[in-house]
Amino acid sequence: MTEVRRVPFFNYPALFERDEAQIMATLKDVGSRGAYIMQRDLAEFEEELAAFLDVRHAFGVSDGSNAITIALVASGISPGDEVILPSHTFIATAAAVHAVDAVPVLADCSPDHMLSAESVRSLITDKTRAVLPVQLNGRTCDMDAIQAVADKHGLTVVEDAAQALGSRFRGRCAGTFGSAGTFSFYPAKLLGCLGDGGGLVTNSDDIADQVHMLRDHGRDRDGEIRRWGFNSRLDNLQAAILKFKLAKFPQEISRRREIAGRYQELLGDVPALQLPPPPEDGDHFDVYQNYELEAENRDELQAHLAAANVGTLVQWGGTPVHGFKELGFTNAPEYTEAMFRRCLMLPMNTSLSDEDVDYVAAAVRSFYDA
Numbered sequence: 001m002t003e004v005r006r007v008p009f010f011n012y013p014a015l016f017e018r019d020e021a022q023i024m025a026t027l028k029d030v031g032s033r034g035a036y037i038m039q040r041d042l043a044e045f046e047e048e049l050a051a052f053l054d055v056r057h058a059f060g061v062s063d064g065s066n067a068i069t070i071a072l073v074a075s076g077i078s079p080g081d082e083v084i085l086p087s088h089t090f091i092a093t094a095a096a097v098h099a100v101d102a103v104p105v106l107a108d109c110s111p112d113h114m115l116s117a118e119s120v121r122s123l124i125t126d127k128t129r130a131v132l133p134v135q136l137n138g139r140t141c142d143m144d145a146i147q148a149v150a151d152k153h154g155l156t157v158v159e160d161a162a163q164a165l166g167s168r169f170r171g172r173c174a175g176t177f178g179s180a181g182t183f184s185f186y187p188a189k190l191l192g193c194l195g196d197g198g199g200l201v202t203n204s205d206d207i208a209d210q211v212h213m214l215r216d217h218g219r220d221r222d223g224e225i226r227r228w229g230f231n232s233r234l235d236n237l238q239a240a241i242l243k244f245k246l247a248k249f250p251q252e253i254s255r256r257r258e259i260a261g262r263y264q265e266l267l268g269d270v271p272a273l274q275l276p277p278p279p280e281d282g283d284h285f286d287v288y289q290n291y292e293l294e295a296e297n298r299d300e301l302q303a304h305l306a307a308a309n310v311g312t313l314v315q316w317g318g319t320p321v322h323g324f325k326e327l328g329f330t331n332a333p334e335y336t337e338a339m340f341r342r343c344l345m346l347p348m349n350t351s352l353s354d355e356d357v358d359y360v361a362a363a364v365r366s367f368y369d370a
Ligand SMILES: *Cc1c(COP(=O)(O)O)cnc(C)c1O
Pocket: 063, 064, 065, 066, 089, 090, 092, 093, 134, 160, 162, 163, 183, 184, 185, 186, 196, 197, 198
């Protein structure tokens, strides 16, 4: 390779620069109206998010982590209940369960890195109350299989769709399968704002009433305190920014799928790699929050790519939830355990040019050719 390039894993300043004019105009508009908390931009964003996902109710909340806690409280998860979630997730998913004094139980994932329904089934006890699938990397779990287990054992389903806005299974959007689903608008997420932000969606009018109160100090639509709540509102300014970004979000998804297709084309024949499922994959419509593959000699590959100025990451800093021994976990889901010696994420975002993708793929190939 003679060409010299630098492909960072994620380019935060590029996120701002691409939309700079519109961001500055939005700041001026919102600021001049003094419209900071629970104002019309938030209401409009919520309406448009609900329409995009084809769901009855959408709420902007403070972040994707508190969104899960609120979803669990609103869905009636109580102290002592066991909630089954994948070990391959951000600590926030398990922490949300802990925050409601319920017990997080860690399940294994399948070769596509998504929660295994079989593993969920094997962990059910008489205390199990809910299953919390994580719609990871921009993919939606096989929700038929998970719903079948949930139905058989009378479990509530709450989805952590922080990484999967716009992802679908059999045409239905991630976040809209369970009693409630949650999203993150963290800057590096598919739809990112300029700081923390999150969303919560539900098709249930009762859960929507609870969420409305839970995120705003327990106040109902008339401003009366009706229950204990939190301060967990999405800033109106962030909502205004997210609103204009949501309008062009379909192009964002198309570009990510195009990049995934390009990686597939350029790397699909490398025997040392197990790539993520390709864009055309049966019942699944992936939006590629991440491009998480499995690789032989992962650590050496990562060092080789770093030497070629290609930024990569092992998700969760290299440790699935069961690896945090101080938190008291004792099981080690088998596939997840092995996968964390092999998994690596290549750059996947819309700041990448085709040339960047080609460069990354060539750098990967040159490692295994050597
Ligand atoms: C990002 C993320 C969260 C947390 O979202 P925040 O907005 O950062 O609080 C939760 N779960 C998963 C799977 C995530 O990727």
